[in-house]
Amino acid sequence: MPLLYFILLANSLSLAYTHYGVAPNYLTVYVSAFLSVACITRALIWYSFRRKTFTLKQARHQINMTILSSMLMGVGFSAWCLSLYGYGDIALQTHVIYYMSITVIGIIICLIHLPAAAWSTSLTVGLPFMLFFTLSGQPVFVAIAINFALVVAVLVLITLSYYRAFSSVINAKQTLEDQHLHTQRLNDQNELLANQDGLTKLANRRSFANHLNNKLQNSLDAHSFIVGLIDLDGFKPVNDIHGHAAGDRVLAEVSHRLQTLLDDDCMLARIGGDEFALVIDHSASHTEIQHLGQRITEQLQIPFVMRTGLVQISGSCGFAIFPDAGRSADELMDRADFALYQAKSGARGTSIIFSPEHERLIRQKSRIELALTQSVKKHEMYLHYQPIVNGQTGQILGFEALARWHHGELGTVPPSEFIVVAEKTGLICAITLNLFEIAIQDLRSWPPAMYLSFNLSVHDVINKNTLQTLRQILDRCGVPPQRVQFEITETTMMSDLDLCSATTRNLQEQGFKVALDDFGSGYSSLSYLHKLAFDTLKIDRGFVQNLQHDSRSQGVVKTILALCSSFDVDCVVEGVETQKQKDLLLQLGCRNMQGYFFHRPSEIAEFNLSDH
Ligand code: C2E
Ligand code: CA
Ligand code: CA
Numbered sequence: 098m099p100l101l102y103f104i105l106l107a108n109s110l111s112l113a114y115t116h117y118g119v120a121p122n123y124l125t126v127y128v129s130a131f132l133s134v135a136c137i138t139r140a141l142i143w144y145s146f147r148r149k150t151f152t153l154k155q156a157r158h159q160i161n162m163t164i165l166s167s168m169l170m171g172v173g174f175s176a177w178c179l180s181l182y183g184y185g186d187i188a189l190q191t192h193v194i195y196y197m198s199i200t201v202i203g204i205i206i207c208l209i210h211l212p213a214a215a216w217s218t219s220l221t222v223g224l225p226f227m228l229f230f231t232l233s234g235q236p237v238f239v240a241i242a243i244n245f246a247l248v249v250a251v252l253v254l255i256t257l258s259y260y261r262a263f264s265s266v267i268n269a270k271q272t273l274e275d276q277h278l279h280t281q282r283l284n285d286q287n288e289l290l291a292n293q294d295g296l297t298k299l300a301n302r303r304s305f306a307n308h309l310n311n312k313l314q315n316s317l318d319a320h321s322f323i324v325g326l327i328d329l330d331g332f333k334p335v336n337d338i339h340g341h342a343a344g345d346r347v348l349a350e351v352s353h354r355l356q357t358l359l360d361d362d363c364m365l366a367r368i369g370g371d372e373f374a375l376v377i378d379h380s381a382s383h384t385e386i387q388h389l390g391q392r393i394t395e396q397l398q399i400p401f402v403m404r405t406g407l408v409q410i411s412g413s414c415g416f417a418i419f420p421d422a423g424r425s426a427d428e429l430m431d432r433a434d435f436a437l438y439q440a441k442s443g444a445r446g447t448s449i450i451f452s453p454e455h456e457r458l459i460r461q462k463s464r465i466e467l468a469l470t471q472s473v474k475k476h477e478m479y480l481h482y483q484p485i486v487n488g489q490t491g492q493i494l495g496f497e498a499l500a501r502w503h504h505g506e507l508g509t510v511p512p513s514e515f516i517v518v519a520e521k522t523g524l525i526c527a528i529t530l531n532l533f534e535i536a537i538q539d540l541r542s543w544p545p546a547m548y549l550s551f552n553l554s555v556h557d558v559i560n561k562n563t564l565q566t567l568r569q570i571l572d573r574c575g576v577p578p579q580r581v582q583f584e585i586t587e588t589t590m591m592s593d594l595d596l597c598s599a600t601t602r603n604l605q606e607q608g609f610k611v612a613l614d615d616f617g618s619g620y621s622s623l624s625y626l627h628k629l630a631f632d633t634l635k636i637d638r639g640f641v642q643n644l645q646h647d648s649r650s651q652g653v654v655k656t657i658l659a660l661c662s663s664f665d666v667d668c669v670v671e672g673v674e675t676q677k678q679k680d681l682l683l684q685l686g687c688r689n690m691q692g693y694f695f696h697r698p699s700e701i702a703e704f705n706l707s708d709h
Contacts, residue, residue: 098163101207102140105174105200106133112178112196120184128177135173139166160211167204167214171221174200179229194238197226198245205252212260216253223249294367296345297352305366305374309426312376316419321380324417326433327355327393329371330445331410337594338625339405347401347408354396358389374433380418383450390414390448398446413440414448422451435459465518468504473524473531478502480535483698485550485669488683488690495548497584497691498536499698500528516554525556526563533567537574539701540581547706550582550612555589558600568607578608582633586614590629602630612669617653626660634661638672638692644681651685658686 113129151159175197182193201222208215223246230242292304300308312322329351336344348371355365355373362378381389397412415437417423422432432451435458440449472478482496500512519525533551540549557563571578583604590597590613601611612633617640636657643650654670661668673679673692682690696704 098143098207099140101204102136102143104203104207105170106136106140108196108200108203109133109136109174109178112181112192115189115192116181116185119189120181124177124181124184132170132173132177135170139170160213163211164214164217167208168217168221171218175222175225179225182229190238194230194241197222198241198248201226201245202248202252205249205256209256209259210263212253212256215256219249219253297349297367299352299373300364300366302366302368302374305364305368305376306426308364308366309376309429312378313419313424313426321421322419323377323381323386324419324422324429324433325375325377325390326415326430326437327373327375327397327412328414328437328441329397329410329412330441332371334591334594334625335408335410337591337628339403339408343403343405343408346403347410350401351397351412354399355393358392358396374430386416386418386450387448390416390450394446394448411446413437413446415440415451416448417451462518465507465510465515466522468507469502469515469518469522469524472502472504473519473527476531477504478528478531480532480539480701481698482539482701482704483691484696484704485689485691486695488670488673488679488688491695493547493704494689495550495582496543496701496704497550497698498532498552500532500552520554520556523556525554526560529553529557529563530566530570534570537570537576537581540576541574543706545580548580548582548610550584552584552614553589555586555592555597558585558589558597559593564600564604579610582610582612584612584614584635585631587616587618591625594625594628598629605630605632615671616657626664631666633667633669635691636668636670641670641672641674641678641682641692644678651681654682654685654687 109129109132113125117125119125146159178193178197182190185192201218204218204222205215208218227242227246230238233239292301292307293299294301309324316322332344332347335347348367352365352367352373355375359365359375360377364376364378366374368374377389393414394412397410401408401410415433415435417429417432417436419429423429432455435455436449436451439455439458440447443449479501480498481501482498484493485495485497486493500516501509502512502515503509516525516528519528536549536551540547543549557567568578571581583601585597585601590601604611610632611630612635613629613631614635615637616634618637634657636654640650640654644654658668667689668687669689669691670682670687671691673682673690673694675694678692679690679694
């Protein structure tokens with residue numbers, strides 16, 4: 098465009114120059130100066146556009162302005178030079194006609210990208226030119242006018258075809274850009290899906306791991322931060338009882354509640370079914386962390402309102418502080434997980450910060466792990482038995498087998514410690530089978546009315562091979578399954594309600610008895626009991642401990658007893674330690690009991706079974 102104005106300006110000035118003194122000054126000086134200023138202004142405006150990006154609307158406006166100004170300029174310059182025509186001799190008149198034709202051609206070429214402007218110039222300049230010189234009567238000028246008309250017509254055609262090619266290039270470029278944008282959007286979406294949890298829209302495990310690793314790479318030791326893990330307690334039964342849609346809604350609500358508790362510099366992620374993780378990007382005192390943990394657990398304890406009723410869960414938290422608890426992502430996650438595990442195994446809905454004491458426990462645990470592997474190989478586990486009695490008469494009805502382990506260096510390790518390790522390392526199945534073999538051998542010498550009650554862990558229940566081998570041991574020893582009861586804890590059952598209830602049903606069909614152990618210590622939702630197949634319910638000793646002072650515990654025991662009789666299943670109360678407890682339980686209607694008051698667990702030889 099500025100080039101166009103340069104041509105126009107140069108040509109016009111030369112025309113003014115040749116007519117200076119011949120034509121009146123107002124034409125050669127003033128009008129030409131006015132037109133020149135207009136030219137320069139437009140040229141400068143265009144020059145200022147060279148780095149500007151226009152929106153479509155602005156571009157359209159500028160194009161319209163250009164068409165308008167090309168028309169105005171066309172009219173202005175044509176009128177000016179045609180008025181000069183009247184003043185000169187033939188040479189000057191030829192200059193006018195030369196000026197007009199060559200300038201229009203130059204302008205049309207310059208406007209090749211803007212055919213509308215090119216055509217409007219052709220019309221506003223070309224048409225008066227044609228008419229003027231055709232009517233001039235000069236045969237040479239008439240010939241030039243016709244010649245000019247033909248050239249302009251050809252040029253208009255050329256602009257047209259050039260413009261088509263030009264606009265198709267622009268369109269192709271636009272399509273390419275659109276495609277690029279589309280691909281970019283798809284990529285962004287993919288990236289989002291790969292890093293986001295679809296349900297809660299929080300970061301997922303992968304993106305959490307990336308965040309933590311980046312943080313560790315960029316973190317100087319001086320800059321402390323905190324890794325936290327949150328695990329929901331009692332979430333699984335929500336899915337089982339209220340359905341998966343309700344479970345999803347609870348998770349979304351949990352994520353919402355957690356987000357409102359956290360500062361902006363915290364990263365919250367959902368890293369598993371009911372597991373959340375967070376990174377707190379600043380140092381905080383133990384008290385502050387405890388306080389946050391408390392607020393989190395309190396929030397999670399507020400019931401969730403579902404269409405199917407109120408849902409009550411709780412959550413536990415474990416925190417690990419960088420760099421005290423570890424320097425790598427794995428270490429920090431393991432330590433936070435350990436703290437979480439500690440929190441979960443204590444009272445529900447608590448939070449714990451990883452401490453040096455935990456470090457000691459981890460070491461102890463790995464020592465137990467090592468020792469346990471050797472002891473299992475050497476069949477060093479043995480059994481103690483605790484009678485299950487008729488509370489009224491004291492008569493022994495059967496024995497619960499309890500695992501015992503004495504290790505040369507570690508001393509006596511209680512089952513509450515080593516069973517967990519055995520479950521984690523996969524040794525539990527071997528232990529179960531070894532102990533079951535011993536128990537069945539013992540059972541063969543017991544009076545025929547007495548039964549064996551044997552504890553199974555969750556790993557045994559979900560392992561078909563273990564269950565099959567248990568049956569084979571029984572058959573090999575010639576003991577009828579009716580004399581064996583398997584104790585399965587309520588928490589085990591809830592870990593996979595469908596699978597576990599199918600297993601227990603299958604065990605019952607084979608003739609075994611099934612006891613629901615530690616009832617009341619777990620989720621205690623009475624609404625799922627009817628889904629389970631069992632013959633005996635063992636009330637957790639937690640209820641007995643509070644019995645004398647807590648009328649609510651009495652009420653619960655009474656309710657459970659009523660439930661058992663309506664389900665037509667037996668009931669055993671565990672952990673009876675005093676005469677008072679026994680009497681109270683008898684009053685409440687309990688019949689079968691177990692506890693230190695009657696017998697402590699001990700070797701089978703301690704019980705004089707020949708009397709029975
Ligand atoms: P559990 O099945 O609930 O076993 C009863 C536990 O309560 C036993 O602890 C027993 O010694 C204890 N106990 C019995 N009467 C009383 C009482 O009056 N007061 C108190 N305070 N405690 C009493 P133990 O032997 O330490 O076993 C702990 C847990 O370890 C068991 O709880 C059971 O869950 C698990 N366990 C034990 N042996 C085995 C086993 O062979 N296999 C599996 N999978 N788990 C086992
Ligand atoms: Ca038990
Ligand atoms: Ca129990």
